[in-house]
Amino acid sequence: MWWCRESREIPETLRLGLVITSHCVNCSQPAITPTSMIWRTTHQVHHTCNRITITRLSPHSPIRFSRPATISHIMSDFPPAELKAAAEQVAALLRERNETISVAETAAGGLISAALLSTPGASRVYKGGLTLYTLESRIAFAGWTQANVDKYDGPTPDLVAGLASHVRQTLHSTYAVGESGTAGPTASGKSRNRQPGYVAVAVVGDKGELSRDFDTGLGNDRQANMVAFAVGALKVVHEFITSGSADRGDKL
Helix, strand or coil: CCCCCCHHHHHHHHHCCEEEECCCCCCCCCEEEEHHHCCCEEEEECCCCCCEEEEECCCCCCCCCCCCCCECCCCCCCCCHHHHHHHHHHHHHHHHHCCCEEEEECCCCCHHHHHHHCCCCHHHCEEEEEECCCHHHHHHHCCCCHHHHHHCCCCCHHHHHHHHHHHHHHHCCCEEEEEEECCCCCCCCCCHHHCCCEEEEEEEECCCEEEEEEECCCCCCHHHHHHHHHHHHHHHHHHHHHCCHHHHCCEC
């Protein structure tokens, strides 16, 4: 649900990729419209009358506002700079080698796939991906059985290597990267791998495998951890390919 924001917070709304229309349809004050809703429904929210107006559009309708927009910002800062750089490095490397990648992520919430897809020519290198956030989704799409669920004790390098291997075999990609972590803000248990900021990453290829686990150091900041998980995963992909592990058949 989108909420009203005071005018002093407009820079934050711009960072989040909102569109500020010229007038609210309720009281003629500046209104905020989330760009993520413009395909079918737009919610106009503003800071004076505290009301929401919903404008339904048909799936094929152009974007319409009640008045011409005076300020617009369509998420030009996505992906975040560090994530964008990591994705571009991996995508360029894959294009150069004429190779492909698939993704099995959990706590990153789709950011790894989104970052790769934001690079030019992504269709040449990206085979597909899954966001396997729940244990049920892993049974449905990642080859898990109830036995895997019963033994589950949080994210581990072996766990994400298994997810990556399954997705790679299904999508026939050169590589697959698996990620699972604890984004926070609360811990899911007492062990290290259940504390906010912990993430496990693995990259698998035809001849080798590389796994890493680390703590982001970002504490219980859920959104920052999710971005850091995605950045870390892409950096491990880059390390795996450039170190020669993919060609030598190493398991690290």
